[in-house]
Amino acid sequence: xxxxxxxxxxxxxxxxxxxxxxxxxxxxxxxxxxxxxxxxxxxxxxxxxxxxxxxxxxxxxxxxxxxxxxxxxxxxxxxxxxxxxxxxxxxxxxxxxxxxxxxxxxxxxxxxxxxxxxxxxxxxxxxxxxxxxxxxxxxxxxxxxxxxxxxxxxxxxxxxxxxxxxxxxxxxxxxxxxxxxxxxxxxxxxxxxxxxxxxxxxxxxxxxxxxxxxxxxxxxxxxxxxxxxxxxxxxxxxxxxxxxxxxxxxxxxxxxxxxxxxxxxxxxxxxxxxxxxxxxxxxxxxxxxxxxxxxxxxxxxxxxxxxxxxxxxxxxxxxxxxxxxxxxxxxxxxxxxxxxxxxxxxxxxxxxxxxxxxxxxxxxxxxxx
Numbered sequence: 001x002x003x004x005x006x007x008x009x010x011x012x013x014x015x016x017x018x019x020x021x022x023x024x025x026x027x028x029x030x031x032x033x034x035x036x037x038x039x040x041x042x043x044x045x046x047x048x049x050x051x052x053x054x055x056x057x058x059x060x061x062x063x064x065x066x067x068x069x070x071x072x073x074x075x076x077x078x079x080x081x082x083x084x085x086x087x088x089x090x091x092x093x094x095x096x097x098x099x100x101x102x103x104x105x106x107x108x109x110x111x112x113x114x115x116x117x118x119x120x121x122x123x124x125x126x127x128x129x130x131x132x133x134x135x136x137x138x139x140x141x142x143x144x145x146x147x148x149x150x151x152x153x154x155x156x157x158x159x160x161x162x163x164x165x166x167x168x169x170x171x172x173x174x175x176x177x178x179x180x181x182x183x184x185x186x187x188x189x190x191x192x193x194x195x196x197x198x199x200x201x202x203x204x205x206x207x208x209x210x211x212x213x214x215x216x217x218x219x220x221x222x223x224x225x226x227x228x229x230x231x232x233x234x235x236x237x238x239x240x241x242x243x244x245x246x247x248x249x250x251x252x253x254x255x256x257x258x259x260x261x262x263x264x265x266x267x268x269x270x271x272x273x274x275x276x277x278x279x280x281x282x283x284x285x286x287x288x289x290x291x292x293x294x295x296x297x298x299x300x301x302x303x304x305x306x307x308x309x310x311x312x313x314x315x316x317x318x319x320x321x322x323x324x325x326x327x328x329x330x331x332x333x334x335x336x337x338x339x340x341x342x343x344x345x346x347x348x349x350x351x352x353x354x355x356x357x358x359x360x361x362x363x364x365x366x367x368x369x
Contacts (some may be wrong), residue, residue: 017361027356031302034352035316038345042324045344050331064326065319075322077210077280080217083265083314084275085296087217087287087307088141088268091261093297094228094305096241099175099262101148101163102269103172103293107286108144109137109273111174113200114193114284117277118181121199129200133274137299141270142263144170149262153255170284178284190283213279220268225307237261269293298346302353313349320345 043054050057066072085102092099113133120129148162183191194200205211228234236257240247247254276288295317303309324341327333 001114008139008191016358019357019359022356030313030348030356034348035345038348039177040092041344041348042341044255044339045340046327049333049337052331060327060330061320061323064323064329067326071322071326073209073316073348077213078318078322079314080210080213081272081280082277082292082296082318083310084217084220084272085269085292086299086303086310086314087220088265088272089296089300090224090229090265090305090307090310092145092236094241095237095257095261097149097152097258097262097265098160098263099145099148100160100266100297101144101166101293102296103165103289103291105141105266106142106273106276106289106293107170107174109141109270110277110284110288111177111273112140112270113137113274113277114181114190115177117193117200117282121194124198126201126203130202130278132273133189133278137274138267138271141273142267145261145262145266145269149259152262153258160183174284174286178286181284192282193277193284194282200278201282210279213275216275218269221307221311224268228307232261233257247343295346298350302349316349317345 032045039058043057046052046057046338047054064071065075085106088105089099089102113136116133116136118127120132124132144166147166148159151157151162152159174241178188178190181190182188202210205215206215228237235324236247236252239250240251240254240257240261246252247257273288277284283287299313299317304315321338324338327341328338
């Protein structure tokens with residue numbers, strides 16, 4: 001009996017247990033707590049550098065994100081871009097196809113949009129040009145998504161490495177295009193495309209600068225949600241995500257599903273490229289996606305592939321990112337400071353997912369007589 005008691009006493013005081021379920025309210029509560037601790041951690045990082053009251057720092061974050069109409073619309077623009085990429089990744093990730101190439105699928109779509117603006121800008125009306133941009137940008141992203149999908153479906157290659165390596169290929173292709181489109185010559189930049197005619201630029205909708213961006217992304221958010229939840233293909237994507245053996249048993253053609261899903265994923269990411277080039281920047285460079293192709297992976301995972309849940313996640317990330325840029329600018333810090341702040345926030349938000357899936361449970365000591 002004494003030995004049993006000694007062994008029992010050696011057991012840890014508590015241990016981690018996987019949750020069976022968790023309410024949406026509780027899950028979001030954990031995320032809000034994580035964000036609160038992230039803000040404290042950011043303060044501990046910033047205060048020794050700036051020697052300012054943390055309240056002043058957080059006021060600067062708000063000022064940087066929504067301090068005036070220009071900053072507000074910039075924040076909204078960035079939210080639509082990040083959200084659109086996350087929506088594009090969702091079908092592939094739900095199928096457990098790890099598409100790490102969203103960054104360049106966006107880039108290829110943006111390059112197609114720039115090409116149409118340059119070569120077709122003075123040949124068709126603006127609305128016809130915009131429709132062509134939407135279609136061909138999506139096709140460009142689709143092709144770039146289908147390449148790794150084909151090899152995965154037929155040769156079972158590693159899609160993570162394949163999509164990652166295609167990033168470098170796409171960057172070189174775009175760099176080559178920029179050389180041909182230089183304006184002015186020798187600048188190694190394209191400059192603002194159609195700055196006089198505004199051909200291929202998104203028009204204002206309801207007086208809003210990025211009104212068309214908001215409408216298009218809102219339609220995609222609703223459409224992809226119901227597509228994945230209610231359509232036959234959405235069901236097939238879920239089944240393939242459960243496992244190839246399960247899909248084969250259910251009579252699903254796995255190869256076709258992989259190809260169709262990555263075509264959709266790449267097309268949405270390519271379409272996002274048109275939102276950036278035609279809808280906001282009106283130029284092309286190898287960095288138009290701004291790293292959002294990778295940040296969108298975090299958004300998709302944190303939202304559990306629910307496109308509506310992606311909206312608040314995206315809004316928080318962009319709000320804090322824009323605010324951290326303002327901190328760096330106002331207090332004379334370099335860009336690395338804003339990146340560190342964003343990284344701290346992401347660290348806490350990703351880490352809180354562990355506590356959503358697991359919980360602490362005290363160990364019960366069994367006494368044997």
